[in-house]
Amino acid sequence: MRPFEEDFKLLNDTLQEMGSLVAHSVHKSVFSLIDRNEDYAHQVLRDESRIDQMEVQIDDLAASLIVREQPVARDMRFVVVAIKINTDLERMGDLAVNVVERTLGMMGQPPLPEMVDFREIANLVESMVLGSLDAFVKRDAQIARGVLTSDDAVDKCRNAIQHQVMNLMQRDPSTIPRAVDHLIIARSLERIADHATNVAEDVIFLVQGIDVRHQATGEAA
């Protein structure tokens, strides 16, 4: 392998490592939410600084590659995509922290009078995150397109939760502080899905050189 190829491999490997770390954070945040697992929540908080460090490291690697190699074609697409995925991953990590912070806050509070079920949205979000990272690792545009199709389902779940929680707040205003935590968690999970969608779109650009952003899902194919 020639030196410049090793540099590209290092950027790729570091990005995959960050992706793995973020996927674990999302998984742990979801697990801590569904199972009220405090230990997992604290692990997510601990991992945040490592994710932040990796974001800086990846940006630096990408900038160096641009300066030294002036990449074109698939190399250019890779560096552009690496910088964008890096930002999306870091934001996913932050949103996982939001989820566990609210979850920890809820643990010391009495439950809402009516159970809010996060399982469906959590499963969807986690599968989107894993799918987008799998697509990146395998450079597989088909897997990436599969991720794009899930985004609407996440939005529906989030809207359903929002509707349920708003009703609860209207019926019993004393629930508002706890209910707001639920709304923020639903919003954070939905935002994680949005970032997974961004990663999937970037993978399609990386692999096929076409930009599918801001198109209806059906047109993206």
Place this chain on the structure above:
Amino acid sequence: MSTSRTAPSQPHTQMSPTSTESSSTAQATTPKMRASNVNFYYGSFKALHDVSLSFEANKVTALIGPSGCGKSTFLRNLNRINETLRDTRIEGEITLDGENILDKDVTEIRRRIGMVFQRPNPFPKSIFENIVYGPKINGMLKKTSAAEIVEKSLRRAALWDEVKDKLHESAYAISGGQQQRLCIARALAVDPEVLLLDEPCSALDPIATAKIEDLLVGLKQQCTIVIVTHNMQQAARVADTTGFFLLGKLIEHDKTDVIFKNPAKRETEDYITGRFG
């Protein structure tokens, strides 16, 4: 003259796997120049294989590829400079405004299609005499004064301000970058319709290179430009379309943006990303 020519063996609209004229832009309008099914031989060695490529008017086309791929050979066929070499032969058709240049008077063709070479090659004369040489032998001085042509040509080559006070000094007294722009000015002095450049910046520093590149972008308003370059970034910066040659074949020709962002052919991508070979 040992160069011989044969008529094209196929209609020039025909596409073959080895003649990859893929540019939609190049085919969108009537091209200024068009090479159709060009084969070229140095003795028994076939240097070009069925190359078809169109050059749209007032555009810059870059030809890239590894050493020995045939890009310079192809360029040198576009104004028949290759005919000065012994034991060479060309097949196919090269048209300028629809007329086959291979059937035309070669002096007239070289006035209409100018050429600038890799190393600056000013004549051992003054700057002034370098510029007026072409117009003089082409009988152009009757209509326009020599001083007028010199100033106009040097201005077009973005060199006037730097040499206007030493026009009668030796052309060798100016820097390499200035000499190369002088050669461009000399080529422009006869008002060519097409300007061919064979690695014009390979002997120049980055500042001189930048000046030539800026010049090319401005010059395309006035003529059609074809440039052979080993500098990928230069092709990306100045060219509207780019053609990639390999082993005497045109592998791919498309908008420069497409070639450098998402080329269609694996060979092109391997070459421009440095993985070739």
